[in-house]
Amino acid sequence: MAAPSAFSLQPSAFDEGVRLFNAGHFWHAHEQWEECWLVAAEPDASFYKGIIQAAAALVHWQRGNNVGLHRNWAKSRPKLVALLPHYGGVDLGALIAAMDTFVAADPSPQHAPPRIALLPL
Numbered sequence: 001m002a003a004p005s006a007f008s009l010q011p012s013a014f015d016e017g018v019r020l021f022n023a024g025h026f027w028h029a030h031e032q033w034e035e036c037w038l039v040a041a042e043p044d045a046s047f048y049k050g051i052i053q054a055a056a057a058l059v060h061w062q063r064g065n066n067v068g069l070h071r072n073w074a075k076s077r078p079k080l081v082a083l084l085p086h087y088g089g090v091d092l093g094a095l096i097a098a099m100d101t102f103v104a105a106d107p108s109p110q111h112a113p114p115r116i117a118l119l120p121l
Contacts, residue, residue, distance in 0.1 A: 014088065021055055022115045026062065030055040047087050050079030051116075054099060058113055066106055073103045091117040 017032035030052050037048035053076030060068025077096065085093045098114035105111060 017051075017055075018090075018116050018118065021051075021058075024062075024113060026055040026058040026113075030059065043083065044088070046079050047083055050076050050083070051090070052076075053079070054095070057099075057103070061107060061113070062109070064109065069107075070103060073099055086119055089118050091119055 013032050013035050017029045017036070020026075020032060021029035033048050033052050033055070037045055037052060040048055053072050057069045057072035057076060060066070060072060077099070080087075080092050080096055083092055084096070085091075094117045095114060102111065102114050107113075
């Protein structure tokens, strides 16, 4: 799918969410992106909902709840797959592959979580 149309709505909130996600602050990333999701139109809204659910999955993992990890990733994945290969500057193929591998490993807290790879401008 082509690049998104509405990321100019709240680019700083989006970028801050990516920074928080990559620093392992998944709950705070979720909160940042929720601000964006609430004002977004489709297809941006589906993108935000997908990355919010991925962050929520990792919040569950941090809390030792791998059932929540699996359930939230199962909700997130189809939304992100529908927007492949990239969206909003995010390499969705890399994120999906990293999350799939991570979730399949039934990770312990010692595993390194996935990161969001941004595409060069």
